[in-house]
Amino acid sequence: MILIISDNNDRTTVEVIRWLVSLNKQFIVVNDDEFFEIVLNNKKFFLQSHRNSFFLDDIESIWYRRGGLQFKRLRYSNDSINIHMNETQHWLEDYVLKTLESKRHINKQSNSHVNKLLVLEYARKEGLDVPEYFLAENTDEVIPGKTITKSITGNPSLEHVSENTDGMLYTAIIDKKEKEQFFISFFQEKIEKDFEIRTFYFNGECFSMAIFSQNDDQTKTDFRKYNNKKPNRNVRYSLSNSLEKKIHSLMKKLNLNCGSLDFMKSGSKYYFLEVNPVGQFANVAYHCNYPLFQKIADYL
Incomplete structure (x- = not known):
């Protein structure tokens, strides 16, 4: 059984689900409005919400896309008991999350939010140029x-x-x-840029897209200020082997096997800006015809 943890209506999740359906794979999608109770069923951990239920042992692979697995805690009228029960339930929840992360996975809930300052320090140590x-x-x-x-x-x-x-x-x-x-x-x-680069990293592979955002005043400073009337030109782009090796080293340092990285090309330099473990990559797949959704489905 495949477990997918995501936001409601995330378009990337929907595309991967289409591939899983075509492969006749069983999966459960947990959205950010669900709260699970942890119970024992025949001495096995069983999780149930208003929408989904599953045995912990039945999950073979997990994709942490966005959101998070949330839990409903029991409360008692006696505050002294509540303090003890909160601690007990915390460790049960911790066991569930760590057990899931020990399975075949794409990213983890525990490190889905990275510290930008530490990432920039690590990037420099790996030899990446940083403004x-x-x-x-x-x-x-x-x-x-x-x-x-x-x-x-x-x-x-x-x-x-x-x-x-x-x-x-x-x-x-x-x-x-x-x-x-x-x-x-x-x-x-x-940095005065020639263009920007969005690189999707997945299990040691890099899939890059050049974004010609500097030709539009609206997107020149931040390409996320999308100009829907006159979209930026986006094309496939190949990074050098040496740069991709540095990306791989950085992602290993961050304990991430998936994520979106942003660069700026200026002259002969590629300036690293940031990495987002849960960043959007559908645009990279669509514009550059990379089979990213299929790759994720196949891995799961």
Whole structure:
């Protein structure tokens, strides 16, 4: 049995499911609105929610796509008992998650969110070029027009920016200095790029796509500001063997067998920006005709 943990309506998950159906494979999809109870059935761990149920031993492979396996905890009126029960249930949940991660897997729930600062340090140690960056509480060291800022976290979204509208924090160029201090923020050297590269990494293989985002003012600084009226040109791209070896070493260091990496090509250099274990790669598959969904299904 294959277990897939994902968000509701994730298009990448849907594409992989289509392949699993064509292969006549049994699978369970757990979405982020499910809460499981852990029970014993014939002395075996059994997980059940309002939608799914399965024996832990029946799971042979697992794809942690997004979201997470969530648990419903029993509560008692006596607070003293609750403290003990919470600890007990925590370790049962930990056992379930670690048992699942010991099986054939694509990524893990336990390391699905990486620390960007550590990733950049590791990338440099593996020999990847990284734009100069620093943390600061003011703009004293910032050179306007030549410095960008972005979130220290992954790709944070903002809920209800305006009525019925959510938002996203994009990379931005600093055009002037601030007078006031602020919370510790991430700043990085602005690189004049030739184009961007999105690389999907899966079990030692790299599948890369060049994104010509610099030709459009809307996407020049951050290609995620998609121009749906005039989309960027996206084409297959081949990285050098030496660069792919460095990517492989970095992913092993991060204990990841799957993820999306971002680079910028500037002259003869390839600048590493970040890795997202749960990043989107459907666009890489669609635009470049890579059989990524089939590869994931076959592996599972």
